[in-house]
Amino acid sequence: MTKPFSSGRALRFLIALMTVLVAAPAFAAGNPEADELALSPEWKAPNQEEARQRAQEVVPLIEAVVDECQLCRQQRLRDVGLGVKDIVHSYFLLESPIIKKREDHYGPVRFMHTKHAAAIQDCAICHHARPADPSAKETVRCSACHQEAFRTDHPERLGLKAAYHQQCIQCHRDKAKGPVDCAGCHPKNVPDHKELVKLGANPEPWDVTEECLRCHAAAGEDMLATAHWLWKGHSAYTLNQQKKVIHGKGTTAINNF
Amino acid sequence: MKLTRRGFFKITGAAGAAATVSRAYAAKASPAPEDPFGCLVDLTRCIGCRKCEDACNRVNDLPPPARSFEDPTVLNRPRRPDEKAFTVVNRYFPGQRDASNQLVPTFVKIQCMHCQEPACASACIVGALTKKENGAVHYDVTRCIGCRYCMVACPFEIPAYEYHDPITPRVMKCTFCFERISEAGGLPGCAEICPTEAITFGRRKTLLAVAKKRIQDNPARYLQEIYGEKEVGGTSWMYITAVPFEKLGFIDVPDKPTPRLAETIQHSLFAYLWSPIVLYGLLGGIMWASRGNRPHPEDEEGDRR
Ligand code: SF4
Ligand code: SF4
Ligand code: SF4
Numbered sequence: 091m092t093k094p095f096s097s098g099r100a101l102r103f104l105i106a107l108m109t110v111l112v113a114a115p116a117f118a119a120g121n122p123e124a125d126e127l128a129l130s131p132e133w134k135a136p137n138q139e140e141a142r143q144r145a146q147e148v149v150p151l152i153e154a155v156v157d158e159c160q161l162c163r164q165q166r167l168r169d170v171g172l173g174v175k176d177i178v179h180s181y182f183l184l185e186s187p188i189i190k191k192r193e194d195h196y197g198p199v200r201f202m203h204t205k206h207a208a209a210i211q212d213c214a215i216c217h218h219a220r221p222a223d224p225s226a227k228e229t230v231r232c233s234a235c236h237q238e239a240f241r242t243d244h245p246e247r248l249g250l251k252a253a254y255h256q257q258c259i260q261c262h263r264d265k266a267k268g269p270v271d272c273a274g275c276h277p278k279n280v281p282d283h284k285e286l287v288k289l290g291a292n293p294e295p296w297d298v299t300e301e302c303l304r305c306h307a308a309a310g311e312d313m314l315a316t317a318h319w320l321w322k323g324h325s326a327y328t329l330n331q332q333k334k335v336i337h338g339k340g341t342t343a344i345n346n347f
Numbered sequence: 348m349k350l351t352r353r354g355f356f357k358i359t360g361a362a363g364a365a366a367t368v369s370r371a372y373a374a375k376a377s378p379a380p381e382d383p384f385g386c387l388v389d390l391t392r393c394i395g396c397r398k399c400e401d402a403c404n405r406v407n408d409l410p411p412p413a414r415s416f417e418d419p420t421v422l423n424r425p426r427r428p429d430e431k432a433f434t435v436v437n438r439y440f441p442g443q444r445d446a447s448n449q450l451v452p453t454f455v456k457i458q459c460m461h462c463q464e465p466a467c468a469s470a471c472i473v474g475a476l477t478k479k480e481n482g483a484v485h486y487d488v489t490r491c492i493g494c495r496y497c498m499v500a501c502p503f504e505i506p507a508y509e510y511h512d513p514i515t516p517r518v519m520k521c522t523f524c525f526e527r528i529s530e531a532g533g534l535p536g537c538a539e540i541c542p543t544e545a546i547t548f549g550r551r552k553t554l555l556a557v558a559k560k561r562i563q564d565n566p567a568r569y570l571q572e573i574y575g576e577k578e579v580g581g582t583s584w585m586y587i588t589a590v591p592f593e594k595l596g597f598i599d600v601p602d603k604p605t606p607r608l609a610e611t612i613q614h615s616l617f618a619y620l621w622s623p624i625v626l627y628g629l630l631g632g633i634m635w636a637s638r639g640n641r642p643h644p645e646d647e648e649g650d651r652r
Contacts, residue, residue, distance in 0.1 A: 193402075193540050240534065240548045245557050252392075252544030259394060259543070266446070272396060272417075312420050 383482030580604030
């Protein structure tokens with residue numbers, strides 16, 4: 091039988107949940123790929139300053155590009171022999187004044203050019219068009235074609251911000267690799283919790299939970315509606331969620347924690 | 348079908364309209380501007396980040412939301428725009444699955460459509476709502492008398508009312524960022540912040556061409572339909588999609604502008620001001636006619652005698 095909600099049980103459950111959440115990254119650390127993806131916010135590339143300066147440059151807009159299919163583009167890059175070995179800048183900071191002029195709510199994104207190129211092995215995915223001018227370089231930076239959004243002279247062309255987001259998110263989705271959420275790429279301004287959390291000496295576990303709930307009350311409420319607390323049902327986020335689980339702590343089991 | 352209050356008004360309105368559709372209104376010149384601005388929402392591009400809601404809240408000085416704009420659980424139930432949020436993003440699971448058998452969501456941003464021939468404006472008896480040359484359907488609070496006819500008339504159920512404010516309640520809806528887009532190079536708050544250009548801002552004619560080109564270039568990705576091209580006579584905000592609109596909560600509206608309908612409700616209301624006279628006359632007549640049937644008190648007395 092489901093017992094009515096008791097805050098003590100909720101707290102204890104939250105503690106258990108937190109323990110799992112805190113422990114999770116430790117497991118992930120054994121996986122080299124997860125290591126690469128989880129860059130700490132403090133991490134700085136050795137060529138950070140150079141990348142920052144490069145990000146400030148705005149190059150003249152390329153008006154016309156060669157009209158060709160992706161296959162032809164790949165073929166051409168192969169013919170001219172361009173590849174990972176030709177990469178000049180291996181690290182970029184995506185922080186163009188073109189974007190900052192409009193909106194500036196997020197920190198810059200760090201883009202590992204060589205790492206991405208080596209993994210994808212296909213320059214044509216990002217460098218998908220060639221400038222029409224025969225004297226121009228074969229591959230150019232994103233902001234050479236994608237600048238301001240909604241230009242009346244090029245209504246079909248994406249602005250720089252959308253070009254980045256569509257390209258990154260689509261590819262990360264297709265390859266099922268890399269972040270697709272905001273904070274996965276953009277450093278987020280999480281306030282230093284050392285200052286915020288107020289706990290006495292030797293706190294009991296539930297004191298800690300209570301302290302968390304002081305600010306994150308909504309998160310606590312939400313948890314009470316999830317399968318983690320109810321132990322049944324339907325979650326849009328779990329695999330095969332269309333099959334409702336009817337047995338569990340929230341329904342048939344007697345021991346309800 | 349569940350009959351909502353709004354639905355009830357619509358039905359009664361339609362009944363009144365059917366009785367009085369007149370040629371004069373059909374012949375009236377269309378108020379639609381020649382070359383308005385618009386927005387094209389590409390549902391295949393929207394990632395459901397709700398940054399547009401956030402930006403809209405900021406540029407319109409709306410009250411802070413009950414839950415943070417970064418809280419994804421808000422998407423768990425469908426919402427409508429209201430007096431505190433001019434635009435909302437809803438999530439649908441129309442049934443497709445990805446490679447790992449997960450349901451693929453489609454996100455839909457909704458706000459006022461800024462109709463070319465807005466029903467809300469025709470319904471407004473004091474001209475507080477007007478279609479501007481730049482495309483915005485603009486609300487002038489100083490003219491509004493709070494009758495809320497616009498809320499009944501709008502086919503998309505958009506305008507909301509500040510019921511909580513007893514002194515100076517306003518009708519609230521997306522402004523199309525009228526002041527911002529009136530300036531050179533100005534953009535609506537939502538279109539400016541959208542990270543993926545799921546919202547494309549521009550002249551309506553240009554956007555229609557862009558939409559058609561996107562559909563033509565990628566027929567596998569899009570359905571051959573632009574919601575808002577013809578709906579209710581055309582709207583400034585338009586949508587293209589990979590999933591049938593009816594699976595995404597879009598309201599099925601006729602291609603003909605509904606203003607004529609709303610206008611007819613208005614005009615018939617006033618035209619029928621003579622109706623109480625008829626009604627009371629009729630009632631009076633009935634009373635007079637039935638007067639003879641009832642036994643007269645004096646007669647009763649006489650009977651008893
Ligand atoms: S959507 Fe509704 S409120 Fe907006 S312009 Fe059209 S009729 Fe008016
Ligand atoms: S156009 Fe302006 S008012 Fe309308 S939804 Fe966008 S930001 Fe809000
Ligand atoms: S900001 Fe753009 S991508 Fe994000 S929810 Fe709004 S329309 Fe969709």
